[in-house]
Structures are given as structure tokens and as C-alpha cells.
Amino acid sequence: MKTPTVLVVVGxxxxxxxxxxxxxxxxxxxxxxxxxxxxxxxxxxxxxxLLTPEAAESxxxxxxxxxxxxxxxxxxxxxVRDAEVWGDEAQVRLTRDTVxxxxxxxxxxxxxxxxxxxxxxxxxxxVEA
Amino acid sequence: xxxxxxxxxxxxxxxxxxxxxxxxQSFAGNAAANDRLLSEGGAPISWGQYVTSxxxxxxxxENWQSEYLQFLLFILxxxxxxQRGSPESxxxxxxxxxxxxxxxxxxxxxxxxxxxxxxxxxxxxxYGNSLGxxxxxxxxxxxxxxxxxxxxxxxxxxxxxxxxxxxxxxYVTSGDFWDRTLQNWQSELLAVLSxxxxxxxxxQRGSPESxxxxxxxxxxxxxx
Numbered sequence: 001m002k003t004p005t006v007l008v009v010v011g012x013x014x015x016x017x018x019x020x021x022x023x024x025x026x027x028x029x030x031x032x033x034x035x036x037x038x039x040x041x042x043x044x045x046x047x048x049x050l051l052t053p054e055a056a057e058s059x060x061x062x063x064x065x066x067x068x069x070x071x072x073x074x075x076x077x078x079x080v081r082d083a084e085v086w087g088d089e090a091q092v093r094l095t096r097d098t099v100x101x102x103x104x105x106x107x108x109x110x111x112x113x114x115x116x117x118x119x120x121x122x123x124x125x126x127v128e129a
Numbered sequence: 130x131x132x133x134x135x136x137x138x139x140x141x142x143x144x145x146x147x148x149x150x151x152x153x154q155s156f157a158g159n160a161a162a163n164d165r166l167l168s169e170g171g172a173p174i175s176w177g178q179y180v181t182s183x184x185x186x187x188x189x190x191e192n193w194q195s196e197y198l199q200f201l202l203f204i205l206x207x208x209x210x211x212q213r214g215s216p217e218s219x220x221x222x223x224x225x226x227x228x229x230x231x232x233x234x235x236x237x238x239x240x241x242x243x244x245x246x247x248x249x250x251x252x253x254x255x256y257g258n259s260l261g262x263x264x265x266x267x268x269x270x271x272x273x274x275x276x277x278x279x280x281x282x283x284x285x286x287x288x289x290x291x292x293x294x295x296x297x298x299x300y301v302t303s304g305d306f307w308d309r310t311l312q313n314w315q316s317e318l319l320a321v322l323s324x325x326x327x328x329x330x331x332x333q334r335g336s337p338e339s340x341x342x343x344x345x346x347x348x349x350x351x352x353x
Contacts, residue, residue, distance in 0.1 A: 052170055053170070055170075084284070084288075084294050086183075086281055086284035086285040086287075087182060087183060087281065087282070087284075088174070088285065089284075089285050089288035089289050090288065091288050091293070091294065100291055102170070102172070102289070103172075104171075105172060111170065117293070121292075122290050122291040122292050123291045123292070125291060128291070129169075
């Protein structure tokens with residue numbers, strides 16, 4: 001009696017977990033596109049509103065606001081190449097940048113931008129939560 | 130109803146205890162996950178989101194696979210291996226699959242024997258190994274589930290730490306997968322070893338998992 005239940009639960013767990021990787025790529029990519037559009041259009045306030053609270057806070061340094069600092073960073077950007085979503089975290093690869101995002105109730109927000117790989121170590125990012 | 134409960138109290142007790150423990154794990158795990166999310170600058174998640182997450186799935190599956198492996202090994206090892214004095218073991222000299230007469234199969238089946246025990250050939254072979262086969266199938270599926278859910282959970286952590294995600298193949302050769310797997314296996318194997326050895330010398334009055342209190346230490350294959 002218990003066997004089919006166990007099999008169904010295990011299958012559902014496996015399929016549920018597998019499904020995480022393929023869903024929600026488009027909203028994450030759109031969030032990155034909105035972020036870089038704001039940066040290129042020199043709309044610092046709008047760009048900062050698309051950062052996680054901690055990432056925005058990290059740019060309030062030296063008497064400068066987040067909106068001023070983010071426009072000074074010369075973030076590379078580029079065209080979206082691909083994206084991976086795992087749970088509430090996402091990585092969007094652009095032609096000249098890699099962006100990390102976290103999913104909040106209101107949508108995807110950028111937690112790392114202007115990121116360069118360092119082998120097995122975490123990426124080093126210009127904007128980092 | 131009362132009679133049903135009385136005659137099935139052992140299964141019902143473990144079913145209820147299992148469901149309570151699983152529910153407790155889901156709430157405790159949700160609290161722990163939210164602590165981690167907040168410390169990483171993320172947003173907390175609801176209980177419903179947590180119990181459908183890869184974090185919960187991998188924590189459940191990694192324990193299930195090790196439990197079913199434990200019983201699979203116990204069932205199969207006790208066919209061929211013995212421990213003198215243990216009620217979990219057959220008598221030394223009785224190792225192996227035993228004869229049809231001893232197993233009440235084929236023409237030695239009794240009127241109350243299951244139909245597939247009375248049959249011959251593949252059906253009898255299948256039924257004669259059905260307990261081990263089922264435990265083995267659940268073990269493999271749970272371990273597979275652990276690997277898939279573990280990949281998702283591991284990759285979520287990787288991204289949260291600004292690191293690249295890995296493939297399923299990369300995950301099943303990673304330290305995280307084998308750490309989760311082996312830490313469960315070692316505890317299950319120790320538990321079986323303890324049960325086999327302790328029950329040679331120690332007793333639990335009234336339990337069929339123990340020898341009768343007065344049974345000699347060297348006596349094997351008797352249950353109280």
C-alpha cells in the first residue's frame with residue numbers, strides 16, 4: 001500500500017527539482033535588460049531601484065548616493081547570451097558581463113553586476129550585495 | 130475499527146510518528162532556510178514554498194535512500210552471513226537461499242501460502258525476492274531523487290555565493306553529494322552493527338527483536 005505513494009513522492013521531488021532549472025529565465029533576463037537600459041540611459045535612480053536593498057546600500061559610499069555611484073562604475077553590459085535559474089537565484093550571462101539576481105516577492109532584483117570569474121572562487125563584482 | 134487499530138498498531142504508530150516528524154522537519158527546515166536567506170540578503174519564503182523547494186527535497190531524499198539501503202543490505206546480507214548469538218541471524222550452517230521445503234514454495238506450499246509462492250519459475254523467483262527488490266528500487270529512486278534535488282539546491286547556493294552552477298554529472302562527483310550520502314550511510318551501518326551485536330548479550334523483555342531474557346548468549350535464531 002505504501003509503495004506507490006513512496007514512488008510518486010520520489011518522482012515528484014525529482015521532477016520538481018529538475019523543473020527549477022528551466023523556468024523563469026525570461027523574467028530574470030528582462031530584469032537585467034531593464035537594469036542595463038537604465039544604466040545606459042543614465043537613469044541612476046531607476047537602476048538602483050532594480051538592485052537588492054543590500055546591493056544598493058553597498059553603493060552609498062563616500063557621501064555619494066547609489067544613483068550617482070552606479071553611473072560612475074562603467075558597467076560593461078552587452079547582449080543577453082543565456083541564463084540559469086535555480087530556486088530563487090539566477091545568473092544571466094551577457095556578452096561582456098555576468099549578472100546575479102535574487103527573486104523577491106516583487107520580482108527579480110540584481111545582487112551582483114559587473115562580475116568577473118576567478119576560477120573556483122566567487123566572482124568579483126563591481127556591484128555586490 | 131477498534132480491532133483494526135489493535136491489530137495494526139505497530140504500523141499505525143510508525144506511520145503517525147513518521148508524518149509528525151516530517152511535518153516537524155518542514156517547519157524547522159523552513160525556519161533555518163529563512164535564517165540563511167535573510168543573512169544572504171534575500172527574502173524569506175513561506176512554508177508552502179519551502180516544502181516544494183529543492184532544499185526540502187534533498188534533505189528528505191538523502192535520509193530515505195540511506196534507510197532503504199540499510200534494510201536492503203540487512204535483508205540480503207542475512208541470507209548469506211551469520212552472527213552466532215544474534216536473534217537477527219540464522220544459525221551458522223543455514224546460510225543461503227534454503228530449500229523449497231524450508232521456504233514452503235512450489236509443491237511444498239501450504240494452503241495459506243501466497244499464490245506466487247505456489248507457482249514455479251519466474252513468478253516464484255520474483256516473489257521470493259520481492260522484499261529485497263522493492264527496497265532496492267526505492268533506494269535507487271530515492272538516491273536519484275537526492276542527486277536531482279541536490280543539484281538544484283547546490284546550484285541555488287552556488288549562485289547565492291556568486292559562483293557558477295554545476296551540471297548533474299558535476300554534482301554527483303562533488304564533495305557535497307558524497308558528504309550527504311556517506312554521512313547517512315555510516316550512521317545506518319553503525320545502527321545495524323549495534324543491533325546485531327548488542328542483541329547477543331542484551332535483552333528487551335517481550336520484544337521479538339530480542340532473544341528471550343533467559344536465552345543463552347550463544348543461542349542464535351530465537352526471538353522473544
